[in-house]
Amino acid sequence: MARALMSGNEAVARGAWEAGVAVGVGYPGTPSTEVLENLVRYDGVRCEWAPNEKVAAEVAGGVSFGGRRALVTMKHVGLNVAADPLFTQAYTGVTGGLVYLVADDPGMHSSQNEQDTRNLAAAAHVPVFEPADSQEALEFVRKAFDVSERFDVPVIVRMTTRVSHSKSLTKAGERTEIERIPYEKRPQKYVMMPGMARVRRVDLDSRLAALAEYAGTTDANRIEMRDVALGIITSGVAYQYVRESMPDASVLKLGFTNPLPDDLILDFCSKVSRVAVVEELGPYLSLRLRSLDIEQMDTGLSAIGELSPVTVLRAFGGSAPETRAQVADLPPRPPLLCPGCPHRGVFHALGKMRAVVTGDIGCYTLAALAPLTAMDSCVCMGASIGMAHGAALAGTTEGPVVGVIGDSTFAHSGMTGLLHMAYSGKGGTVVVLDNRTTAMTGHQGNPVSGVALGGGPARALDLETLAKAMGADSVRTVDPHDLSGTLEVLRQEVAEDHLSVVIAKAPCALLVREPKDPYAVDEEACTKCGACVRLGCPAISRDENSRAIIDTALCVGCSQCVQVCRFDAIVRVGPSCDLGGGV
Ligand SMILES: Cc1ncc(C[n+]2csc(CCOP(=O)(O)OP(=O)(O)O)c2C)c(N)n1
CATH class of the missing domain: 3.40.50.920 (Rossmann fold)
Structure with missing residues (x-):
């Protein structure tokens, strides 16, 4: 095949496909996400988003156990979630080749921490390939499958942001079709109870010794x-x-x-x-x-x-000019929730309630920033619910404690936190932000949205039924664009001594294909009070006279600003509305 310009992630997908991979499975996370989004386009490979990386690693482990090659993808923090299966898969080894694609994010462009996956791999006794460009990404993935089968171990291919996302010329090859290895009952290899695991632990050392020899001879x-x-x-x-x-x-x-x-x-x-x-x-x-x-x-x-x-x-003592021009006096431009984002309505309410908000990871983490400043913690995926419970156990009285979590994150690792709250018998309030997608990483489907990898339909989780089944005493669904309705429900729920789940349900603004007519500010009526500006909508700013202005090119007509304006100064722009050329 001719050479093509490929990103590292595209090349990984190509390499896996050429290696005859049967299944690709993972959980989205920058900078790894595009691997599966590309692999799904190839024939002969089944690709799935899992609810989290642990499940993904287990599915991939099962594919390997069943005699076929599997690729599992995640970002670096995902490997913490998948570490439990990984550490023991090193003992069991594989049948079909098992390759983990793990993408690190030095500099934390889009992560909550920095981790060097090589350190975790060494602790797990798992071999690592590290490509330096797209060609190597393709070739090393192919090699990784061979090494996995030859040395009977799962293998990690460690990428970093620049390798995953940079494009370079890459020569692709053809697919090698790999026959399924027939199933054979081998409990000594696969049932890791202590007596058998002890034997495999010793065996792992001999596999590692062989891999150390390989390290000295491979052209990698x-x-x-x-x-x-x-x-x-x-x-x-x-x-x-x-x-x-x-x-x-x-x-x-x-x-x-x-x-x-x-x-x-x-x-x-x-x-x-x-x-x-x-x-x-x-x-x-x-x-x-x-x-x-x-x-x-x-x-x-x-x-x-x-x-x-x-x-x-x-x-090394060389001198180089600054690569980024330093421009003084630029106004700060913090990232903001999009115009029309449904999350804004929930955080507006929580801000009004002066709630202590244990938050989570997703687009909604931006609510921690000004002007909303309505999130007080964000640690790792799923942490919001356990932390809300813990903060309540500590006796936090500075405000009602509310755990807030996105739909994908709830499916990832929030459900067990909720189960714990119910099991503990203590009350509490959890808000699930159901925007029908995994927005932060680029609108991947998830078990709540019922959209499969590749965009097709899938079974959607009924959050209300699930929350009730888990033991929530009160489950209520609100439209987060309805600011007073959302505020009222949240106020009622935190006042009760019970376990409540509030589902804030409205699609991500970027998924709404037909935005409503935009709004504009009536200059005469605007009192410059700033209530609309404090929503933190990128479409709203102030003019040189401190009056609010709405950029009609950005406004999607969600009406949240209309609801906070006490002076009727925000009006819909349409054929019947004449603002005298002011907009
Ligand atoms: C263990 C782990 N896996 C993946 C990620 C990447 N990641 C951060 S938030 C998120 C999901 C966000 O989706 P959702 O909870 O639905 O919130 P939304 O962005 O849609 O508001 C993902 C996949 C991560 N930070 N940690």
């Missing part, structure tokens, strides 16, 4: 000799930065980073005068060098955030 690890004055050991996208900034340096480029090829590292270090490690996040490679007693240059490179060609150049 290579020495590039140039000037011997400096040798740089690097992996992933950091390799590109090294080549760009230090073109004369000798390089040990590691594409297979667990287990590490100690002999190759020692050999490389013996050939150069000075050794430096350039790695994103970590410390991982540098720790290994330390344990091998290899002296390293102190580059001063940070283990926090992303590297770049400029930071690498400066670390």
Whole structure:
């Protein structure tokens, strides 16, 4: 096949398809999401969104157990959720090849923390490939399936944001059709009760020893000799930065980073005068060098955030101009909920109630920022509900405690929190923001929305029935665009000594295909009170006289601002409305 410009994630999908993968399964999370969104377009592969990464890893494990190849995809924090199956899958090993695609997010472009997946992989005793561009992403995924079957282990392909999202020329191949390996009953391999697990633990060490030998021979690890004055050991996208900034340096480029090829590292270090490690996040490679007693240059490179060609150049004494122009006095432009976002109505109400809001991860986390400032915690997916219960146990009286969680996040890991609240017998209020999609990561379907990967219909969870079945005493559905109705229901529910679930149901504004006519401000009637501005709608701002103005190109006619205006100064713009050319 001819070469094509592919992103790293597109290349992963292609590589998995070429490797004969039968099933792709995962949970969305930037920067990994596009892998499955691309894989689903290929024939011969079944692709599914799972409710969370643990389920995805178990489904993939089951496919492998059933004798076929499986790819499971997630972002770095997803591996924490999937760690339970992963750690024991290392013991059981595989039947069909089992590959985890895990995308790290150095610099936290769209994550709540930074993690170096290599450290977790090492703890799980699982091998790791680290591509540095799209071609390697494709090839390493193919290799990963072979390694998985040859060494009887799940294999991680670790991507980072820049490798996942950058495009580079990639030569694709053809698909190899892989026959299903017939099922064979093997409890010693697959039933990890202590007596059998102890045997597999020892066996895992022998598999790791064989993998360490593989690390020294695979062409995924290579020495590039140039000037011997400096040798740089690097992996992933950091390799590109090294080549760009230090073109004369000798390089040990590691594409297979667990287990590490100690002999190759020692050999490389013996050939150069000075050794430096350039790695994103970590410390991982540098720790290994330390344990091998290899002296390293102190580059001063940070283990926090992303590297770049400029930071690498400066670390070796080079000078480079600032890449970003520093412009003074720019007005701050914090991210905001979209115009017409249904989440806004709920946070407007919670703000009015001065509630203590334990929040969660999704678009709605933006409600923590001004002007809404109506979310007080956000830790990890699903945490809102357990934290609401915990805060109530602590005796929080500074405001009613309310847990707020999105629909996808509720299905991911909120349900067990609710079950716990019901089981504990204590009351509390939980709001599920049902905007019919997983908006934050790009509108993926989820079990609540009833949309499958690829956009087709799927069974939709009935949230009301579920909440009742779990033990909620009161379950009420509100339209979050109805501000007073939402406020009233929330006030009533927090006042009761019972467990309540309020479902705020209205589709994501970006899913509404036919927006209503926009609104505009009647200049004469506007008193500049700012009530509409405090909703934090990007369509509303103030003019030079502090009067509110609405950008009709952005307004989708949700009417929330109309409801907060006490002076009837916001009017619909339509054929019958003449504002004297003011809009
Ligand atoms: C363990 C984990 N997996 C995935 C993500 C990425 N992620 C953050 S929020 C989110 C889902 C948001 O959807 P939803 O709860 O429906 O809220 P919405 O964005 O639609 O408001 C995802 C997939 C993450 N942060 N952590």
